[in-house]
Amino acid sequence: MSIYDVFSSGSKPFDKAEWAAQKQAQRQEAYELIDNTCSEMMADGESFRQYLDVQGRFDRYSVANAVLVSAQMPEATQLKDYNAWKQSRVYVNKDAQKIVILEPSKEYTRDDGTKAVGYNAKVVYDISETSAKDRQQAQEPKTMRELVSAMIDASPVPFVPVADLEIPAYYDSKQQTIFIKTGLTEEQLFVSMAKEVSAAVFDFKHNESRDASDFKSFCVAYMVSTRYGVDTRGFSFDRLPREFSEMDTQVFKGELGSMRDVLGEIQSDMFKSLEKNKPPKNKEQER
Known part of the structure; x- marks a missing residue:
């Protein structure tokens, strides 16, 4: 008897094709949100400033991810995925707002022979949506x-x-x-x-x-x-x-x-x- 038998009761078979389709749709939505937000930023100075605020806080984030954060939760200050928060003994709220960003995946070869890197959609949560919301560390002031x-x-x-x-x-x-x-x-x-x-x-x-x-x-x-x-x-x-x-x-x-x-x-x-x-x-x- 396998120990995995304990998981068999009422379980739903994993549909790899369905999961891949969902990830593809999520990734495509992220790309569309980036383009739409950039168009808005070019027409609206306040939207542009909002992006700058996010990129200033997340200076290691790519432009694409800073645009995504500014479109979904511009007030975000600290982002991690579910498992990363859990490893820090922090729990994500049940109805927490999700933020979708893009993370690098495998390198692939385009039809023209050039190399490129694929991206996968990744869900992250701001610290304000977790049990640590009251433990946010204030930045050490500088003179x-x-x-x-x-x-x-x-x-x-x-x-x-x-x-x-x-x-x-x-x-x-x-x-x-x-x-x-x-x-x-x-x-x-x-x-x-x-x-x-x-x-x-x-x-x-x-x-x-x-x-x-x-x-x-x-x-x-x-x-x-x-x-x-x-x-x-x-x-x-x-x-x-x-x-x-x-x-x-x-x-x-x-x-x-x-x-x-x-x-x-x-x-x-x-x-x-x-x-x-x-x-x-x-x-x-x-x-």
Whole structure:
């Protein structure tokens, strides 16, 4: 007698074909939601800002998955699948809202001989839909001095403060220098630095001029600022630039991808800097 006999009573046979069809339908719905949401983002500045908020929090997520999260639960802060939550001894609520994202699957060969990676639909849940909703960890606050220092470390070029600059900051690609106006408030300083550091990274890593990357640098600065709780009231996305609002959807997603790449580089370098310069904990704090 097999131990699996204990599962046989009243069991329903597993239909592999039906399961595959369901996963295919779920995956197709996700692709359609991505395209529809991108079209909405190009026409509606608030929808675009909502995506930036999500991508800023989930900077390691692909553009496709950040778009999916912004369309399904833009307020999400921590996502895991059912088993991952369970392994953490956290239980998903019975009527929890599902969020479908895409995860890489097997590599395959297209008809033209090129290689590609397939994707499967995956259901995840936000921490707010679990038994741990009241145990969400608040982000450790950083001082503006710490953030400005980390932004300096994340920059591929040096900074030079000047008194007579007409704008808050300016990346000069010829001199490979970011000029910063003196007399700014701490938050004005950080936001201005974030935008020009983004422009410098676009120039160095993506061969895009400061003018060509201006709006994208603005978006990256917004995402970095929201990530660290810096005041973003000075940012406006009421209307996207014409060249973005009239883009083909695939081209638009490509531009979002370059923003996400630059964001990831800056966030990674800032994180390393903040960790390196963390003040040592005393024995009382370690208890």
